[in-house]
Amino acid sequence: MNRLFSRLGEFFKESWQELKRVNWPTKEETTRYTGGVLAFSFILAIALGFIDFGLMQLISLLLKK
Numbered sequence: 001m002n003r004l005f006s007r008l009g010e011f012f013k014e015s016w017q018e019l020k021r022v023n024w025p026t027k028e029e030t031t032r033y034t035g036g037v038l039a040f041s042f043i044l045a046i047a048l049g050f051i052d053f054g055l056m057q058l059i060s061l062l063l064k065k
Helices: 002-021 027-064
Strands: none
16 A cells, blocks of 8 residues: 555646646637637637538528428
């Protein structure tokens, strides 16, 4: 059991050291990336909405015949 806590402590120590080496983005980069993701998501949602609407219309036409 003591070995388990020792290994767990070593894991957290090494994880913390690794986090110190991470190259974190600046506030401006984070804002720009977030805007890009939101814009892409919005455009994709609109495109999928149009595809869904078109397929619904097609199925509706096929079922009426």
